[in-house]
Amino acid sequence: MTARIREFLKHRTQDGPCLVLDLDVVRENYQSFAKALPDTKVFYAVKANPAPEILKLLAGLGSCFDVASMSETHDVLAAGATPDRISYGNTIKKESEIAAAFALGITLFAVDCEAEVEKVARAAPGSRVICRIHCDGSGSEWPLSRKFGCEPAYAADILELAHKRGLVAHGVSFHVGSQQHNVEAWDRALASTASVFRACTERGITLAMVNLGGGFPARYVRKTPKLESYGKAIFRSLRKHFGNALPETIVEPGRGLVGNAGVIEAEVVLITKRSPEDEVRWVYLDIGKFHGLAETIDESIRYPIRTTHDRDEMAPCIIAGPTCDSVDVLYEKTHYPLPVSLAIGDKVLIEATGAYTATYSSIGFNGYPPLRQYLI
Ligand SMILES: *Cc1c(COP(=O)(O)O)cnc(C)c1O
Numbered sequence: 001m002t003a004r005i006r007e008f009l010k011h012r013t014q015d016g017p018c019l020v021l022d023l024d025v026v027r028e029n030y031q032s033f034a035k036a037l038p039d040t041k042v043f044y045a046v047k048a049n050p051a052p053e054i055l056k057l058l059a060g061l062g063s064c065f066d067v068a069s070m071s072e073t074h075d076v077l078a079a080g081a082t083p084d085r086i087s088y089g090n091t092i093k094k095e096s097e098i099a100a101a102f103a104l105g106i107t108l109f110a111v112d113c114e115a116e117v118e119k120v121a122r123a124a125p126g127s128r129v130i131c132r133i134h135c136d137g138s139g140s141e142w143p144l145s146r147k148f149g150c151e152p153a154y155a156a157d158i159l160e161l162a163h164k165r166g167l168v169a170h171g172v173s174f175h176v177g178s179q180q181h182n183v184e185a186w187d188r189a190l191a192s193t194a195s196v197f198r199a200c201t202e203r204g205i206t207l208a209m210v211n212l213g214g215g216f217p218a219r220y221v222r223k224t225p226k227l228e229s230y231g232k233a234i235f236r237s238l239r240k241h242f243g244n245a246l247p248e249t250i251v252e253p254g255r256g257l258v259g260n261a262g263v264i265e266a267e268v269v270l271i272t273k274r275s276p277e278d279e280v281r282w283v284y285l286d287i288g289k290f291h292g293l294a295e296t297i298d299e300s301i302r303y304p305i306r307t308t309h310d311r312d313e314m315a316p317c318i319i320a321g322p323t324c325d326s327v328d329v330l331y332e333k334t335h336y337p338l339p340v341s342l343a344i345g346d347k348v349l350i351e352a353t354g355a356y357t358a359t360y361s362s363i364g365f366n367g368y369p370p371l372r373q374y375l376i
Pocket of ligand 1: 048
């Protein structure tokens with residue numbers, strides 16, 4: 001919560017929940033990445049928050065971008081970034097999309113299987129490809145495992161096929177899982193990456209780049225290590241597995257760049273107990289799983305929730321959204337402590353909600369409009 005956000009909310013007159021994002025925080029975060037990983041280029045993972053103001057700010061700061069679709073590609077180009085600063089990082093693309101991206105000048109694509117190499121070879125001849133290897137996501141709160149990435153032992157075959165098809169076998173990528181708490185999580189992936197580099201060298205192919213992915217955390221309820229510790233651990237692992245022949249490296253932070261820049265203001269709609277002797281209150285907010293808080297699925301992400309009564313006595317609550325769907329419950333398995341004095345009509349602040357919220361909001365389920373976002 002920054003002074004600018006507090007000031008903005010003080011003067012806001014509109015009703016309904018909203019996300020307020022302070023662009024100064026995004027700028028500071030970008031600079032922190034540059035400092036923690038000085039020789040590593042930042043490719044912002046656009047899906048975390050594609051607001052044009054964020055893209056424009058980052059484009060102006062010299063950032064590159066990781067996109068997953070043509071719509072994201074158009075947004076990044078409109079923000080002023082040139083195509084050579086875009087990596088098409090989605091491993092699941094239609095051939096028509098690859099062709100469209102290539103026509104706009106994009107020549108860096110992620111793949112994780114032979115069929116995708118064939119598509120890129122046909123639709124974007126001569127482009128650079130990065131092969132994504134599988135990571136199990138342990139230590140992270142929002143794993144991206146299984147769906148993406150080949151077994152590391154198979155990566156050299158995929159890259160060799162790319163080479164044979166006239167593409168540039170450019171490197172290896174992985175994602176250690178989003179909101180990764182373990183600063184050493186990159187070590188095992190980098191060991192596998194180095195072995196892919198060696199296997200390719202033996203086949204006469206020289207890889208150049210390692211894409212270290214995302215995973216850098218935002219600060220939610222649970223404490224997280226400093227970005228600096230991640231940078232140091234990653235650099236140690238690079239040295240350990242690559243020696244002096246350090247590859248070119250890039251990172252693709254999403255959550256770590258914008259998560260802590262945003263705050264959602266919401267309102268308490270109802271507080272009740274299911275029976276008079278119940279200890280636990282149900283607290284219903286005017287925002288839920290369908291309005292941007294999708295990452296509370298399985299109670300994975302536990303957002304800090306602030307009220308104006310936080311110095312009062314606390315008691316456990318179940319927190320839910322306002323819609324008529326029973327999955328629209330945010331925290332139930334692990335009760336959430338809220339002040340006993342919390343009342344219907346009170347405003348609450350849901351902190352560190354700058355990433356993976358606004359675009360997850362439904363377009364109108366139960367008549368609730370999409371989450372409004374203000375960029376200041
Ligand atoms: C989502 C995504 C990211 C961003 O991950 P964070 O954990 O939010 O930093 C980076 N790279 C790829 C390929 C992604 O899909």
